[in-house]
Amino acid sequence: MILFCQSFRSYPIVLHSITGARFVLKNVQANPHTANHVWREKYSLIGIGLCLVYIFLYTACGGDDPTKSSNRKVEAFSLIVEQHTLPDDLAKDNTLTVNSIEGLGTLIGVKSGLYILNGKKFNILDQEQPTVGIEAWKSKYLVIARPKFLQVYDGSIHRLNVNEEFSQTEKEEDKTITSIAVQKEAELWVGTKNQLWLIVGNDVAGFNQFGHVEHLSTFLGAEDLLVKEQGGSFKSIRAAAASGYDLRDFSKSELSLTQLVPSFGGKLWGVAAEGLYEWRKEEDKSAWWAYQLVTEEGQDAAKVEYIAQSSLDGTLWVVTKDKIFQIGLESARYAERPKELKTIISASASYTGDLWLNDGTSLFHITVNKSGPITYKDHVKPFFDKNCLRCHGDVGPGRPINSYELTKTYIQDSIKAIENESMPADKKPLVGGDISLLKKWVEEGLKP
Numbered sequence: 001m002i003l004f005c006q007s008f009r010s011y012p013i014v015l016h017s018i019t020g021a022r023f024v025l026k027n028v029q030a031n032p033h034t035a036n037h038v039w040r041e042k043y044s045l046i047g048i049g050l051c052l053v054y055i056f057l058y059t060a061c062g063g064d065d066p067t068k069s070s071n072r073k074v075e076a077f078s079l080i081v082e083q084h085t086l087p088d089d090l091a092k093d094n095t096l097t098v099n100s101i102e103g104l105g106t107l108i109g110v111k112s113g114l115y116i117l118n119g120k121k122f123n124i125l126d127q128e129q130p131t132v133g134i135e136a137w138k139s140k141y142l143v144i145a146r147p148k149f150l151q152v153y154d155g156s157i158h159r160l161n162v163n164e165e166f167s168q169t170e171k172e173e174d175k176t177i178t179s180i181a182v183q184k185e186a187e188l189w190v191g192t193k194n195q196l197w198l199i200v201g202n203d204v205a206g207f208n209q210f211g212h213v214e215h216l217s218t219f220l221g222a223e224d225l226l227v228k229e230q231g232g233s234f235k236s237i238r239a240a241a242a243s244g245y246d247l248r249d250f251s252k253s254e255l256s257l258t259q260l261v262p263s264f265g266g267k268l269w270g271v272a273a274e275g276l277y278e279w280r281k282e283e284d285k286s287a288w289w290a291y292q293l294v295t296e297e298g299q300d301a302a303k304v305e306y307i308a309q310s311s312l313d314g315t316l317w318v319v320t321k322d323k324i325f326q327i328g329l330e331s332a333r334y335a336e337r338p339k340e341l342k343t344i345i346s347a348s349a350s351y352t353g354d355l356w357l358n359d360g361t362s363l364f365h366i367t368v369n370k371s372g373p374i375t376y377k378d379h380v381k382p383f384f385d386k387n388c389l390r391c392h393g394d395v396g397p398g399r400p401i402n403s404y405e406l407t408k409t410y411i412q413d414s415i416k417a418i419e420n421e422s423m424p425a426d427k428k429p430l431v432g433g434d435i436s437l438l439k440k441w442v443e444e445g446l447k448p
C-alpha cells in the first residue's frame with residue numbers, strides 16, 4: 001500500500017545571525033509525571049478499507065531526573081515590520097489566519113470569507129463561507145478550508161474533488177471542517193467536528209479515535225500531527241512502522257497546555273501558563289522541560305503570548321510581552337517586539353517563513369531582515385546605552401561617547417578596551433551584544 005510508505009522529507013534550515021548578543025536559553029525540567037500507561041487499540045481506515053492497524057496510545061508522562069538543564073545562545077537579529085490597518089469587516093476577528101507562497105500572493109482567511117492582500121489593500125476573493133484554514137500544498141498551491149468544502153488556490157480558486165466526503169451530513173456525523181494541516185507533500189489532514197481525516201489522492205481515511213477536532217498543527221517533515229480537540233485537550237498522532245500510528249494523549253499531562261506544536265526530531269513545543277515548554281526524551285524518558293528565555297540582566301524574557309510555526313520547516317516564532325524570538329533547528333534569535341503591537345488575538349507563520357500578528361486593529365507582517373546592515377541607531381547605540389553610558393555620558397567619569405560622531409571616533413579604542421577587558425571599567429558583563437557587533441559595524445562601514 002503506497003499510502004503509508006511515503007518517503008520522509010526534511011528541509012535544511014539556513015540561519016542568518018547578525019550579532020552575538022548574550023541571551024541564554026536555559027532548560028529546566030518541570031514537574032515530571034511518573035505515571036506511564038501504555039495500551040493498544042485497534043482501529044480501521046474508513047474509506048480505504050484495506051487494513052486494520054495497531055496504534056499505541058499512551059498518556060504524556062515524564063521522566064524523573066530534575067537535575068538536567070542545558071544552555072543555548074540566542075543571537076539578536078533584525079526584523080522588518082509592516083503594519084496593515086484592518087478594514088472594519090476584518091477587525092477584532094480572532095480566527096484571522098494568513099498564509100502565502102512565493103509568487104502566489106498572501107491570502108487572509110476570516111469569519112467573513114477569504115481575502116487577498118494587494119499592497120496595502122484587502123481585496124475580497126470569496127465570501128461564501130468562513131475560512132477555517134489556509135495551508136501550502138505541494139509547494140505551489142494554497143489549500144483553503146471552509147466549513148463545507150475545500151478549495152485550491154493557484155491564482156484562481158477551484159474546489160477540491162474530495163468534497164462529497166465533507167458535504168454530506170448524516171444524522172450523527174457532523175463533518176463540518178474545522179482545520180487542515182500538511183505534513184507530507186501529497187497528503188492533507190482534515191479535522192472535522194466528528195473526527196480526523198487524511199486525504200491522499202482520491203482516498204479519504206478516517207480516524208475515529210478523535211472526536212471534535214478544533215485545530216491541527218504540524219509542518220512538512222514533522223514526525224507528529226498535533227490535534228487539539230474540543231474542550232482544549234491535545235493528542236498527537238505519528239506514523240509508525242507497519243502501517244500503524246502512534247497516538248499520544250496529553251489530556252492527563254500536568255501542564256495546562258494552551259498551544260502544542262511539533263518540534264524537530266520528534267520533540268514538541270508547548271505553551272502553558274505563559275511559559276514555553278519542550279517535550280523531549282532524555283535517557284529513554286520523555287518529559288516536559290521548561291524552556292526559559294533568560295537575559296543576562298537576569299530577566300526571564302519569556303512571558304509567552306503566542307507561538308506560531310512555519311509549515312515549511314518547523315521554525316518556531318515565540319512572541320513574548322517584549323520580544324520576538326525565532327527558534328530554528330540549530331539556533332535561536334531574538335528582536336524587540338514592535339511598540340505599536342497591542343495584545344495579539346491571532347498569529348500565523350506563513351509557508352514563506354514570515355510571521356503575521358493580528359492585534360484586532362492591525363495586521364503586522366514581520367520578516368527577517370537578512371541583508372540588514374548593523375547601524376548605529378538600531379544596534380550600536382543600544383549597546384553603548386546599556387554597557388558604557390553609565391560612565392561615558394555627558395557627565396563622566398569617562399569621556400563622552402554618546403553620539404554617532406563620538407562613537408565613530410572612539411570605536412577602535414573601544415574595541416581594544418573591550419578586548420583587553422579594561423572596559424567596562426566596573427567589569428559588569430556585557431548585555432545586548434558583544435565585541436562582534438562592534439567589529440561587524442566597522443566592517444560594514446560604520447552606518448549611522
Ligand code: HEC
Nearest residue numbers: 387388390391397398399410413414417418423424425426
Ligand atoms: C564604570 C565606568 C565605566 C564604564 C561602565 C565604561 N567605562 Fe570606559 N572608561 C571609564 C573611565 C573612568 C575611563 C578613563 C577616562 C577616559 O579616558 O575617558 C574610561 C576610558 C575609556 C576609553 C578611553 C581609552 C582607554 O581604553 O582607556 C574608552 C575607549 C572606553 N573607556 C570605552 C568604553 C566602552 C566601549 C565601554 C562600554 C563597553 C566603557 N568604556 C564602559 C569608565 C567606564
